[in-house]
Amino acid sequence: MTARRDFAEVVPQRNSTRDFLEALDAVSQLITDAGEDALARTLMVIGQAARAGAAALYRHQAGGLSAQHVAGWRGDVSLPADVAAKLARLDYRIYRDLHDTLSAGLMLERHVSELLPATQVMLGPIGLQHLLCVPLLDGGELVGFIALAYLDAPRRREAGEPRFLATLANYLALALVRHEAESRLRVNAQRLSTLVGATEDMVFELDGGGMVINVWSSHPALPSASLVGLPLDRAFPQDMAWALRQAMPRALASDGREQFEFTLPRLEGAIYCIGRLQAVPSENGNGRHLVALVRDVTELMREEARRRSMVETLDLLEEAVIELSADGRLSRVSAAWSQLRGGDESDPQSLGQPLSEFVHPDDHATLVRAYGEVLRSGEPVTVRFRLVRAVGEPVWLEAKLLPNWGADGLAQGLRGVLRDVTAAHLSEAHIRQLALYDGLTGLPNRVLLDDLLNQALARARRHGSRVALGFIDLDHFKQINDAFGHQAGDQVLATLARQIRSVLREEDVLARWGGDEFIVMLPDLPDLATLSNVAERLREIARQGVVLEGIETRPTISIGMAVYPDNADNAESLLRAADSTMYHAKAMGRNNVQFYGDIVHLKSIGREHMAIQTRLNHAVLGNELQVFYQPIVNARTGEVSSVEALARWHDDVAGWITPQLFIPMAEKLGLISELSEQITVQALTKLKGWRERGLKQQLALNVSRNLLFSPRFVKNLIATVEEYGLRPADVMIEVTESLALTDHARQSRHLRQLHEAGFRIAIDDFGTGYSSLSQLHDMPVDVLKVDLSFTARLNQEAGRRIMQAIVQMAHSLGMEVVVEGVETLDAARFLQGLGVEKMQGFHFSEPVPAGVCELHMQLGLDGKI
Template identity: 50%
Template structure:
């Protein structure tokens, strides 16, 4: 047995040793080396392999030569790929099928020897059983196996078989055979690599050709290397190979690549740019990318991609979008699940959105914006689209807008299907058909909205009123309806013209709407009349507050062509079902009440229920009510002052401002009559404003005269509820150069407890502004200790009824408890109704802080009040 190491990596020393042997043998192997390589390199086919094996077999004086190679990527077996047989050979000419594949694990000795890189030169008896049977099957007596290695890994072997067991090859020849095997292996590896490269080139050429791109290599010197495919607008790839960029490409393209090349290599990142040229009269666009080659020094790969179709598609799409912008119809793309994928600009208009906000609708279902009552109908039509091949169904529905309003729209639906006829998407063209819908509903004879003020008109109001009453019947709630008439509108039109009158109506409509609730409806009835509809009313007090805000908002003024107009309105309200059993009767009741409000003096809010009460007062009271309104507006009310004295020394601590009215016809009218009357007809706030202005003016005079007493001012319920009361009171003080500390505001206990949480907020705002607060008529309300403790009051004015009961033991105990309670809460006390010296001294003994009543002084004009402030009332204390 002979084993000789094959060293393909060091062939020259082996050859040198061989050359020192037999000259003829040397020449034979040189000839073999000279012929084997050209044959295998020139012929990549079976004939070339057979011819090469014949040269090897003859040179080695073998009877049979065969070549076994591993299949690509496999290392556990080798297949017979070529055989040469000497003409006089007695070895079997036919290799059995089971020996055409050598399973390496079955021939362990052969495999281990070859894997070690050694030649196996062994006679049959010396071989293991498996190898012996192999040779015996073929009729061979000696085996010479030459390993074929690629970087130390076995990929096949050359098998030389002899008929005789006697060895006839010396060491030198075996070394030459080892050298020959190494050359064969190198040639096969090179051949395989060339085939792979050729295949890769072909595939790359096909791949690039399929894309329509041009790809080429370019060196740092600007010379084009390999190039693949091409483009009709550029030179053929074969033509530009080996040329400089400027010679092979259009000048502008070559220049841009030349600029991008150093940048790409410095930054080690691809650079891209667009380039265009004309080809056959058509503009062609390309996207060019210069990508540096990893590991290369200045080399890069350039890809030129035709993007003309993309640019044309983009242009067509942009043209389509520009066309969509000109259309009033909205074009929508929907998913099969009805989700909005894309929309034209008209969609934002239909939805009542700004363009920038329309993007928020993307991804949401179309059903999101459909009026709930219309959803089932639209859902049914959308569900049928799966079967609507070639059809464009239409559906009409109400589209909800951003502000809660809706439009009637009509949508034409065009379904799109995939190759399997499944719904792939929906294109919808949506247009506003509100006017057409109104026409079909026979209500186009009058527009739903007033053309001047844009408010709902009578037709819309009738529909909304009917709906509100029906809902109120179901939910057991109430519906309020008010007529508002602009006072003296004819005089404004006559004096300043119809244009100014129209501006006034528009401005007034905006003011009135600003104070209404979300679900309230303001409509223009006609001329200078408006109607407000308030559905789902549950709180009568809240209704009166809202009605008062409607009246007072108009007094804020409107600027009309340089004219500062301060219009007033007369309003009449009626409530369903309290005052009427149907919509028609409710309108009639509110209208009647509004005319009553105008009759009693204008700038007034009346309620139908109060109107019935006023009728019961008789004709004379109605006449007094009318004259009261005139007296307030003409500033004919007077302010009297009642002193409040300090209990311990009789000094005047403050004076309470009280309204007095001397009617031209009936003389002095009791405040117990005209104060409630003013509250009933909505004049109390204006009456309070008149009293405050007169009292502040007088207080300013007293301050200038050196008097320091404070002013007590009664605050009505409507004043306290007014949102701008605090700021208005501060502005009024500022006009007269007074401080909040100069004034004590009196709020009755019952008013302070009305809507307690909100009033507490107002009271705290007043206290924070610097006003001192007094709870008037204390003991007549139902305040709890916790509420009393939370109120930011400094004084309590005990109601006159408690002083009137001091002659009884029970009355004295109650008074004592009230005083002690006030002291415990650190509140000062003012006792009203002190009418005798005995009462005054009894209260002094209890520790009461201040006293007020006819015993000291009735309400008197300002001159008398000033005298008491200067002299004091110690003689009566």
């Protein structure tokens, strides 16, 4: 009622009291009802009390540059739509006369003609004559104004009327400000309730005694009825209320948050909750209240239980599960990690360390590539590496790595499952070793060689370089196997492999082709001169001694070399060219190196090699081989003292085939025994005819190791000689040095039986085998045939000294000397001077048919001495 008394004091006497009281009632009602209708009614009462034609309320906008129309009463004023749109918002920068006066807290009352032009333009279309604007102030600040418009000139105002309007405006400003504050509070409360409700958390307020003051959000498991005004013991379940009671004193006594927990039993399963209490000032400022936030963590607890169960299950497995940061550091490991590392318990020292710290240094690059691939592609990658253990040898692990995705969709680290695959890896390595490497020598086999050769040829094509391929065959290897057994033969092969490997470059490849054959590949060959040097080193290193059962053997090798792209344009052709060249090396007397580029005729053999082997097989089975004879001459008289029977083969397709080619071929095909028997029969038949014609020369027969090893060889040979009416003294048996002396006990027995039967025994190719003086002294040997390789060096002083030493040694042992390969008169006369008894070679006669040889036997060759 105070407001009414104050208002009455300023009511003009000529206005009715009722009009002013209605205006006051309207403003008072506006305090509790700020709706649009209430504002319009209030403006109508104020306009009528002020005898205005229309009234409008404008609210000052934030920033102070404009005013927004809030409500209005048009009264007698007709307001066109376009004008109403302009009046909805007033820009103070245009209507400066309004802003300058009102912001100073003064009323603006003027005739329209007295206003600024912009204001006149705005109000002119309405037909207004007079304008009265009353400011609405809050703490001296302009918050809006009431505009009263007059169509006619207003009456003259009483002295108290401006004060009346100012007082009325103050009450209106107060009501508007209060309602706006309450509106903001309601909006904020609604926002808070919405935000809290969106979290599915229960948020409520308690006073110090435990009474529920506010509830902003509830929980489905809690009572749905209104809890405001209830004590917590009635508002909440017993377990929840008890937990709150326990936490409240601690929360009220401190400024921090107090946490509490409780469980709500339910038929479908317990609900687990965690709550926090925070002390806040009460609204009236008397005492402190508590705000509680309760969160349902049932799913989190269940998820944690599932995770713990999963971790426990993983700990039972042998596979280790790890998590890595983006830089490869261990952030989490399962129990199996420590077992892989060689421990039995957890390994906390590993956390924070790079995984690479526990990986074998040789596998670091592999692991880094796997990291990059996973982070780049986002796809799982499987990698294998060695894990260094705390104690013991490293273990092989197979790791499946996949990315850990972050909230931004980018990989923030890696996860991995590690499995011990040591046994499988070693098994695979063993299988790979068996599949790709030779079990005896450890060298690459044919399969791996084929892959390595194709890789080398591909690089050579790109870089324009050469690749050399050498086919290596161990000479007379079967004699070693036969003499000492296969275990000794394996020892020779393994030793030879090590010797050859020792003179090769790191990038060169030595492979075992099979049996006693090896292949050496020289990639990126700088020049052909290097190839010659390497080939000679291979030949020389192979002659290093190997001791077998106390006997030193010095094996030799035959090598055939071919070069890509000079001699072949692909791997198969290169292998074939090297193989053909190796056969030529054996045909040239073994223990030498031949190059495909130097042997023109081999370039046309190629695939015909197999055809020749087939035709040789038919020739032996069909008894088509012939016997030629080469005289052995008395060094003093020039008479032919004996003739050596030599096998010759004329092929219907290729013509005469050199024995240096078909004899090794027959050995490889297993035809050498049949071939030897045929030569023996033909030679003995011819010798019988010569004896019938009075020729006394001795026949020299070469005996193969197969025949000599045969248990019945001696008896069969004696019977055959007698069958042709001949005596053992008519025949000289020639065996190679390596054959005669490799198996001393066995061969000595056979040779002694032959010697006792009357056959003369000759050691052929002396100087190329494995003999020692003690063995030679014990053997029943009559003749020593010096190999032609020594005769070829008689033009050198060293060669002449070696020949002299051999002759002297043979004579001291009581042996007759036959020197092979005599091709010049000078050589023959030098050998005469040394006391050599007999000579053989092209200087006297090459191997000739029986008829020609018979003439030499009858006439002699004294003209050659």
